[in-house]
Amino acid sequence: MIKNKQTKLERHYATLGMMLIAPTVLVFCAVIVYPLVSAIYLSLFDIYTPTLQGEWVGLDNYRELLGKGEFWASLRTNLIWTVGTLSLQILFGIGMALVLHQNIWFRSLARSLILFPYFISTVVAVLVWRWLFNDLYGILNHLMMAAGLIDMPVDYLGSMPNAMISVILVGAWKYFPFVVIAVLARLQTIPDSLYEAARIDGAGPVARFFDITLPQLRDVLVVIIMLRAIWDFKEFDLIFLLTGGGPVTSTQTLPLLVYKEAFSLNNMGMAAAYAVAMMAVMLVFMILYIRKTGEKDA
Amino acid sequence: MIRRVLFNLMAWAIVLAVAFPLFWMVVTSLKPQSELFRRPPTILPEVTTFEHYWRLLSETNFLTYFQNSVVLSVVTTVVVVSIATLGAYSIVRFKYWGRESLAFLVLFTYLLPSVVLIIPLYLMLVGLGLSNTIFSLVIAYTTFALPYALWLLRSFMAGIPEDLESAALVDGASRMGAFRDVILPQLLPGIISTALFTFILSWNEYLYALVLVNSDNTRPLTTGVMNMLISSFNVEWSLLMAASVMMSVPLIIVFAFLQSYLTRGFGAGGVKG
Known part of the structure; x- marks a missing residue:
């Protein structure tokens, strides 16, 4: 009797739970699942953007894509950008977190200043940097010339490899605060006793970093690197x-x-094929990350 | 002692170097046009002027863009956070078929690149006759804001002890009554934090706005200000810097008064996962 009543209550709760999730599911299906499926479907067509008329071409888009140099060249560029900017973000982020973990003057002000680039719009970041990079009146060229580093104004965005280096650097500047905050939060939970013990054993600051701090940070770093790798890989605004x-x-x-x-080229079908191919590349990282978070939940 | 001072100076030198572009943005926006092209450049403006701000507000479409951005971001935030609060409560505290795979789907879409969704979304919104409306952007922004908000709220919700809710239920509260009286007050800091992040994400979004809206009356700030750069005959940097400062004002307000909520959000969703 009691058991029966409980299942009735449980059933009632399950219904309520589903009612609460219903709006989410509806919106998800309409704006995410349906577009995702239709992106894959569209990649099998040849569609002219202005008229949106198209015909079925099957896997031709993919055949063309894999045979064309542009896809592979872009993939290569994408990997250079991701690896470059990600390593700078991680290195600089850990360094900055270690500095901010110390008791420096006006620590909370310093933290806010460091955090700010991450929260401003990419549009603002890009406008500011394009002004700094300006070849004639930009402060960067002026400072570098005054310091004797260069004789002639440098074209930061219009020539290679400068353009790639500039993009990587601006990306690192914009996104390293994410690493700082994440690492800083973890640093605060490392027990002081570990450092005490190491100090008694005669470990110097460098040894303490590699023997205590880094192993303690390992888990959080793995998550940060995967998450940032995914986000950097799909970055559009900043580079564009x-x-x-x-x-x-x-x-x-x-x-x-x-x-x-x-x-620009008005090939919707081909573009969808590129997008799907890109997602396939990213899927590896995404599954790794989802696995990792799943492990932690369990 | 000397080592401490040196360390502090070094630390602050790095902090100031990182913040320099933002400092330079403010300085440039306050300089008269003539001082901008001086060599060597003046670090602090010799003459401080607000003419660029005045021109921005009176001669350009900036105010329209600003208004559009406010409407767009507020509506997106309210819609997304309301749906996600109910959704997160359901995912964390109820048991039913498909719950696990739904949580998986949320995480998956949280990582999904916008360029994959943008083509079908564009076709869909054009088909519905919604292109060039703020409403179309609200729909598009939901695609990244909802998974994000759900993921964040999910971990906030998981942090609320289950005993509290059980106690209320034992005392005879209904499930929704317990949600309103027990869960919501506990969740409030998490909701504020999520709302702030969602607002900032929508405020800063560029790609969807670029693709879906191309009339000056409905453009939000990101594409509007960028358009000022592209369409002007000779680039007026101080005007653009003034626009950048004005565009960052909401963020500065959040930073000044609500920063603890931002850091909390970081811990909850961004990293811990």
């Missing part, structure tokens, strides 16, 4: 607004290629 993929196509990553194909 800084260089537009140029000079020519030397900083054109996959998201920029998708955009160009769809809205």
